[in-house]
Amino acid sequence: MRAMLLERLANLDRERHPLRLADIRRPEPAAGEVLIAVSACGVCHTELDEIEARTPPPSLPVVPGHEVVGRVAALGAGVTTLSEGDRVGVGWIHSSDGSERENLSDDFVATGRDVNGGYAEFMTVPADYAYPIPDAFTDREAAPLLCAGSVGYRALRLTELENGEVLGLMGFGGSGHLVLQLAKHMFPDSSVFVFARNPEERAFALELGADWAGDIGERPPVAPMAIIDTTPVWRPLIASLWCLAPGGRLVVNAIRKEDADVGMMAGIRYETHLWHEKSLKTVANVTRRDIAEFLPLAAEAGLSVATQTYALEDANRALLDLKYGAVRGAKVLVT
Numbered sequence: 001m002r003a004m005l006l007e008r009l010a011n012l013d014r015e016r017h018p019l020r021l022a023d024i025r026r027p028e029p030a031a032g033e034v035l036i037a038v039s040a041c042g043v044c045h046t047e048l049d050e051i052e053a054r055t056p057p058p059s060l061p062v063v064p065g066h067e068v069v070g071r072v073a074a075l076g077a078g079v080t081t082l083s084e085g086d087r088v089g090v091g092w093i094h095s096s097d098g099s100e101r102e103n104l105s106d107d108f109v110a111t112g113r114d115v116n117g118g119y120a121e122f123m124t125v126p127a128d129y130a131y132p133i134p135d136a137f138t139d140r141e142a143a144p145l146l147c148a149g150s151v152g153y154r155a156l157r158l159t160e161l162e163n164g165e166v167l168g169l170m171g172f173g174g175s176g177h178l179v180l181q182l183a184k185h186m187f188p189d190s191s192v193f194v195f196a197r198n199p200e201e202r203a204f205a206l207e208l209g210a211d212w213a214g215d216i217g218e219r220p221p222v223a224p225m226a227i228i229d230t231t232p233v234w235r236p237l238i239a240s241l242w243c244l245a246p247g248g249r250l251v252v253n254a255i256r257k258e259d260a261d262v263g264m265m266a267g268i269r270y271e272t273h274l275w276h277e278k279s280l281k282t283v284a285n286v287t288r289r290d291i292a293e294f295l296p297l298a299a300e301a302g303l304s305v306a307t308q309t310y311a312l313e314d315a316n317r318a319l320l321d322l323k324y325g326a327v328r329g330a331k332v333l334v335t
Helices: 045-051 139-146 148-158 176-186 199-207 235-243 262-267 270-274 288-301 312-324
Strands: 002-006 019-023 033-043 068-075 087-090 093-095 122-126 167-170 192-195 212-214 226-229 249-252 279-282 307-311 330-334
Touching: 002 312, 019 312, 033 087, 033 139, 033 312, 045 312, 068 122, 068 139, 087 139, 093 122, 139 148, 139 288, 139 307, 139 330, 148 176, 148 226, 148 288, 167 176, 167 235, 176 192, 176 199, 176 288, 192 199, 192 235, 199 212, 226 235, 235 249, 235 262, 235 270, 307 312, 312 330
Parallel strands: 167 192, 167 226, 192 212, 226 249, 249 279, 307 330
Antiparallel strands: 002 019, 033 068, 033 122, 033 330, 068 087
């Protein structure tokens, strides 16, 4: 089968083709697993973190990709919850201990990092971690829901937002454009403010219903009670703490932060950024509950999923566009 392989870690500032198109052996489902014929796989910033060694795979080579949609092609022994031909999705959580806190467990296995993922024509996953895809979404639309949407839903839950409180979104990429719409559905009386450095991203946010959009570091018209930061850098974290309302909550939805501007943290001041009982929480991975709850909720809310598609063999170009270009929605590979 065709697959895009990560064979060595690389800095994308110097290495423009970190993945190689290869013909590798098609996997077979073990007991309790299903084989999925992949039709679409989203491209996530976490893939950049893997390639550039901020969250490196434990061994190489590996097939990246953890926003996977496809059809069940074969069943492993003992699988009774799915049938061949079912349309399913796979997220960042490939398997874990099944507990309520499985995202924090030492047993957590990440799709496309710890085991082969969806930048391929086929992949395997435990049947319990394959989720039915609502009919409301095409394969390409559904792919970003498996991580950008689901982990965004987890971040929104962790804000403990109440209807009528102002929500801020720091950064506006694949996750932000879904969380904005979800927040409008779940909290109809809440204003949503978007902070993004790119004017095109701010304009896109306003198109989708944001009540205000400004640059990172701008003071919004009202101090948000909660902010979700999805950016890979440090400046937005400082800016978020600066403009939070007293008692406000910052949720950082990023698996890693890059080091380029980490020096900005030396400028943090207790009285400016942390006082008045502000709190900070991070999102660590995602659980089965998050994905299982979010997918039908996304269909109920009628989320509009903006995608830019690439052929599987163009995965390197998709990664570079994600790292260096303006982001309008999510990038998706199609097989």
